[in-house]
Amino acid sequence: MGQLIAVAVITVLAVISPGADFAMTVRNSYLYGRTAGVLAAVGIAAGVLVHVTYTMLGVGLLVSRTPMLFTAMKLIGAAYLVYIGYKTFVAKATRVDVDQTDETGLSKAGALRTGFLTNALNPKTMLFVLSTYTQVVSADTPLVQQVGYGLFMSFAHLVWFGLAAVFFSHTSLRTRLLRKQAVLNKVIGSVLVGLGMVLALTPAVA
Numbered sequence: 610m611g612q613l614i615a616v617a618v619i620t621v622l623a624v625i626s627p628g629a630d631f632a633m634t635v636r637n638s639y640l641y642g643r644t645a646g647v648l649a650a651v652g653i654a655a656g657v658l659v660h661v662t663y664t665m666l667g668v669g670l671l672v673s674r675t676p677m678l679f680t681a682m683k684l685i686g687a688a689y690l691v692y693i694g695y696k697t698f699v700a701k702a703t704r705v706d707v708d709q710t711d712e713t714g715l716s717k718a719g720a721l722r723t724g725f726l727t728n729a730l731n732p733k734t735m736l737f738v739l740s741t742y743t744q745v746v747s748a749d750t751p752l753v754q755q756v757g758y759g760l761f762m763s764f765a766h767l768v769w770f771g772l773a774a775v776f777f778s779h780t781s782l783r784t785r786l787l788r789k790q791a792v793l794n795k796v797i798g799s800v801l802v803g804l805g806m807v808l809a810l811t812p813a814v815a
Contacts, residue, residue, distance in 0.1 A: 612745060612747065615745045616741060616758050616761070616762075617761070619737075619741055620741070620761065620762050620765050621765060624765050624769045628731075628733070628804065629727050629804045629805075630728055630766070630770060631770070632800050632801055632804065633724060633727045634649050634650060634653070634724070635773065635797065636693075636697060636797050637720055638774045638776075638777035638783070639777050639782075639783050639786040639787065639793065640790075640794075641714050642778050643778035645717075646720075646774025646775070647774045648717055648721045649721070649724030649774065650771040650773070650774050651721060651724065651771075652720070652721040652723065652724025652725035653724040653767070654763045654767035654770075655724075655725050655728075655763070656725045656726070656727070656728025656729035656730075656731075656734070657728060657734065657759075657762050658760075659728075659729045660728075660729070660737075660738040660739075661738055661759030661762060661763070664738050664739050665755060665759070669735055669742075670739065673735070673739055679732060682730070682735070683809065684809060686730035686731050686732060687805040687806070687808040688809075689726055689727070689805070690727070690802070690804050691801070693723065693801055694798045694801030694804075694805060695798065695802060696798075697798035697801060698794060698795050698798025698799060699798070700798075724770075732808070733808070741758070746758060
C-alpha cells in the first residue's frame with residue numbers, strides 16, 4: 610500500500626507541475642477549440658506510455674546512463690518545442706467563430722501529434738518515469754502491478770490535461786482569450802521557446 614501511495618503522490622505532483630505539456634494543451638485549446646485540446650491530452654497520455662514501456666524494458670536506464678543518447682533525445686525534444694514555439698510566436702491573429710465547429714486550423718491527427726511529441730520527446734518525463742520505477746517500485750513488484758502503475762501515470766496525465774483543455778476551451782473564456790490572441794500567441798510561443806532552451810541547456814545525467 611505504501612508503494613501505491615508513493616507512486617500516486619509522485620505522479621500527481623509531476624502531472625500538475627507547469628511545463629511544456631500544459632503550455633501545449635493551452636495553446637491547442639484556446640486557438641483551435643476543445644477537440645484539439647482534448648486530443649493533445651490524449652497524445653500526452655500516449656507519450657507517457659512510451660516512457661513507461663521502454664523504462665520497463667530497461668532502455669530508459671540505458672539512455673539515462675549514456676550521456677550521448679540522453680543528449681540526443683534532449684536536443685530533439687528541445688528543437689521541437691522551439692519550433693512549435695516559434696510558429697506560435699509569429700502566427701498572425703485570425704478571426705475564429707467559437708460558436709461554430711472547433712476543427713479550424715488544426716487536424717485531429719495534428720492535435721494528437723502535438724501532444725504526443727511534446728511528451729514523448731521530453732527527457733524530463735523520461736526521468737520522472739525512470740526514477741519512479743527504480744527508486745519507488747521494487748524489483749519484486751509483480752509485472753501486472755508495474756503495468757498498472759504505468760497505466761495510472763498515463764491516466765492521470767489524460768485527466769489533468771483533459772480538464773485543462775475543457776477549461777481553456779470554454780466558450781466565454783476562449784472568446785476573451787481570442788480577443789488577446791496576438792499577445793497570447795507571443796506569450797505562449799515565448800514560453801515554449803524558453804522551455805526548449807532550458808531543456809537544451811540542462812546538463813546530461815551522469
